[in-house]
Amino acid sequence: MNDISESYRRFLEGDDSGLTEIIRECRDGLILYINLYVGNVHTAEELAEDTFVKLFIKKPKDKGGSSFRTWLYTIGRNTAIDYLRKNRSRNTVSSEELSELAADEEQLESACIKEERRRTVREAMKRLNPDYYRALWLVYFEDFDMKSAAKILGRTVHATQTLVYRARLALKEELEKEGFEYENL
Amino acid sequence: MKTYEQTAETVLARVRSYEQSSVRRRNRFLITAVPVCVVVLIVGALLLTDLTGITIDISPKKTYISDPIPVNTTTETTVPPVTTTTETITEAPVTETAPAFVYDPDNIVDGLPVIDPGFEFGAAGAGIAGFIPDNGIVPDGIELFPVYRNLSYHDGAGISVKLEKSELMAIAEDIAGRLGLTISGTETERFGDIVGYNSDHHPEEMLDLIYDVKAYCTDGTVINMNGYGNWWVIFNGDDGVALPDGIKQITDDNTEQLMTALLAEYSALFGYNDPGWYLSDRYEYEENGNHHYSYIFTVYEKSDDPVTNAVNASLNNCDIGIYGDDSECRLHLIGSFNAEGEWAEKVGDYPIITEEQALENLLAGKFISPMSQSYLDDHPIDPDSIVGTYFTYVSGESRDFYQPYYVFILPAEVFPDEWLNEKFYVPAVQEKYLWK
Numbered sequence: 001m002n003d004i005s006e007s008y009r010r011f012l013e014g015d016d017s018g019l020t021e022i023i024r025e026c027r028d029g030l031i032l033y034i035n036l037y038v039g040n041v042h043t044a045e046e047l048a049e050d051t052f053v054k055l056f057i058k059k060p061k062d063k064g065g066s067s068f069r070t071w072l073y074t075i076g077r078n079t080a081i082d083y084l085r086k087n088r089s090r091n092t093v094s095s096e097e098l099s100e101l102a103a104d105e106e107q108l109e110s111a112c113i114k115e116e117r118r119r120t121v122r123e124a125m126k127r128l129n130p131d132y133y134r135a136l137w138l139v140y141f142e143d144f145d146m147k148s149a150a151k152i153l154g155r156t157v158h159a160t161q162t163l164v165y166r167a168r169l170a171l172k173e174e175l176e177k178e179g180f181e182y183e184n185l
Numbered sequence: 186m187k188t189y190e191q192t193a194e195t196v197l198a199r200v201r202s203y204e205q206s207s208v209r210r211r212n213r214f215l216i217t218a219v220p221v222c223v224v225v226l227i228v229g230a231l232l233l234t235d236l237t238g239i240t241i242d243i244s245p246k247k248t249y250i251s252d253p254i255p256v257n258t259t260t261e262t263t264v265p266p267v268t269t270t271t272e273t274i275t276e277a278p279v280t281e282t283a284p285a286f287v288y289d290p291d292n293i294v295d296g297l298p299v300i301d302p303g304f305e306f307g308a309a310g311a312g313i314a315g316f317i318p319d320n321g322i323v324p325d326g327i328e329l330f331p332v333y334r335n336l337s338y339h340d341g342a343g344i345s346v347k348l349e350k351s352e353l354m355a356i357a358e359d360i361a362g363r364l365g366l367t368i369s370g371t372e373t374e375r376f377g378d379i380v381g382y383n384s385d386h387h388p389e390e391m392l393d394l395i396y397d398v399k400a401y402c403t404d405g406t407v408i409n410m411n412g413y414g415n416w417w418v419i420f421n422g423d424d425g426v427a428l429p430d431g432i433k434q435i436t437d438d439n440t441e442q443l444m445t446a447l448l449a450e451y452s453a454l455f456g457y458n459d460p461g462w463y464l465s466d467r468y469e470y471e472e473n474g475n476h477h478y479s480y481i482f483t484v485y486e487k488s489d490d491p492v493t494n495a496v497n498a499s500l501n502n503c504d505i506g507i508y509g510d511d512s513e514c515r516l517h518l519i520g521s522f523n524a525e526g527e528w529a530e531k532v533g534d535y536p537i538i539t540e541e542q543a544l545e546n547l548l549a550g551k552f553i554s555p556m557s558q559s560y561l562d563d564h565p566i567d568p569d570s571i572v573g574t575y576f577t578y579v580s581g582e583s584r585d586f587y588q589p590y591y592v593f594i595l596p597a598e599v600f601p602d603e604w605l606n607e608k609f610y611v612p613a614v615q616e617k618y619l620w621k
Contacts, residue, residue, distance in 0.1 A: 019200075020193040027189050045186055052196045057203050104186050156417075158506075158518065162479065166468060 004068050012059060023052060028108055029142055030076050036134050037080035041105040047083055051076040070148040077152055124174040132167035139164055294617050297533045300332055301585045302612045302619040317573035317594055318465045322495040324576050329534035330492060333587040337528035346376060346412040350395040353410040357400035360416060363453040366402040373398050414527055417520025425515030433513045435480055444482060447505060451519060455503055461487035478514055480507040499578035500526050500587060525580050529587060537613040540574060543591035546611045553610040570595055589613040
């Protein structure tokens with residue numbers, strides 16, 4: 001049983017510190033993932049909060065392994081897509097808010113991605129097709145296995161493998177443009 | 186932004202608030218509704234028994250199957266190769282969400298309902314087009330193409346469950362029979378384990394339904410089914426099986442030979458009388474100095490009628506997946522991923538534009554792509570940079586309508602600062618029939 005599962009077990013038994021621990025461990029990554037859909041880190045923060053509320057209300061039975069995080073990210077993705085559907089004509093933001101958004105996103109990334117080289121990779125990923133970006137994020141930054149990533153993305157495992165292969169190819173091209181040696185990743 | 190402690194505090198407060206309101210709602214229900222219901226049920230049962238002599242029975246569990254309406258437009262259109270005959274109940278799937286486009290059959294232009302041109306965020310325009318499929322669809326000289334309405338719409342947050350476990354097993358048995366295989370065991374996966382817990386889209390009663398079924402055959406073949414009706418066969422785990430006629434690598438010279446052999450070997454599975462095929466996708470990548478290859482061939486029932494042929498090639502088909510590396514390419518997968526066609530109905534035959542008019546629309550910005558309009562305003566598309574065009578239907582569970590598009594391929598270098606999207610979809614249906 002991993003740490004998150006242990007925290008979740010304690011939350012189910014009435015210990016609220018378990019919930020706090022889960023949010024400490026998972027919040028920033030979830031916000032960054034939702035941000036890949038909504039493109040606004042403040043909105044992503046609100047939707048991540050909604051995601052946690054949904055999960056803690058439902059209290060699904062944890063089977064150990066990576067299932068808890070898989071649920072969390074699946075619900076996070078669903079919540080993000082719901083938001084996009086309800087807000088098709090996206091709100092415009094002022095230039096001041098744009099600067100604040102960028103600063104908050106950078107701060108969040110710095111907290112999540114300590115290694116400089118991984119930050120470079122993430123910068124290159126931002127230029128990819130969003131489907132590629134999301135798949136790579138789950139597999140390489142959140143360490144989901146292919147089956148879990150497929151569940152989160154709502155695709156078959158094979159389709160996800162194909163997506164990740166193609167994404168890696170596209171990422172390689174992006175990195176090579178910057179003289180980055182992909183094989184050293 | 187909030188700190189994680191602040192977030193935890195807010196989340197905990199919302200969870201506790203929900204739990205308290207839930208208790209209050211339950212208490213109110215117990216105090217008021219339950220006694221009333223009990224009285225009504227007792228009186229009703231007594232009356233029914235007294236007056237009719239009917240014994241009250243428990244109704245069988247309903248399945249979430251809507252009345253299937255095939256995509257077929259003429260008698261020549263193919264019947265899907267794998268079908269079920271289970272009794273169906275006409276009822277909206279409980280996973281269905283409201284379509285993005287409000288379909289109004291009374292909103293008529295020249296005798297045809299207005300349709301949604303088909304924008305769905307991150308869907309239509311998000312494809313990388315490394316390969317331009319030659320699907321053989323040539324709309325030249327054809328004025329009308331059918332458009333289908335998706336009766337099982339759901340967005341990316343949902344999954345439709347159309348078939349129940351017994352039906353999925355029946356299809357798996359059918360496929361095994363067509364392949365001459367014996368099923369030795371099955372594995373199922375609950376809907377709730379796949380979608381997580383999302384009360385907005387998936388009511389509690391959905392969660393215990395079976396969505397995925399894997400049927401393991403004695404020779405190592407695995408038949409996969411899902412509750413939406415898609416199926417695919419995986420040959421020999423991750424290893425696949427050898428290609429026929431001793432073919433190790435696919436080249437322009439042996440593709441015809443390969444497909445002739447594959448279509449003959451799996452003719453019972455496809456069930457086509459006159460199969461057609463095209464290479465729908467191909468890509469390769471290098472890993473540790475080894476080249477990996479992936480080929481997807483699409484097969485379908487050919488027709489002398491070009492419209493039926495286009496519908497079959499785009500919407501009513503099966504895929505063959507062949508993967509491998511420099512040492513050998515092998516057959517890994519055969520599947521049908523077009524189940525949505527079974528949950529659709531024809532809206533009408535719509536006049537379409539020509540490729541030249543589609544190009545004009547493309548240059549005028551009337552296309553579907555996730556590129557921001559402001560960016561495109563500053564970076565107009567150069568028609569000389571278009572590297573390919575093809576005509577196809579686009580389907581998918583999260584689309585309101587299945588309709589034809591002209592797809593224009595632009596190299597990624599045109600938009601170096603943006604996403605690497607290269608496909609630009611221009612609706613083929615004349616603009617006056619499209620919702621704005």
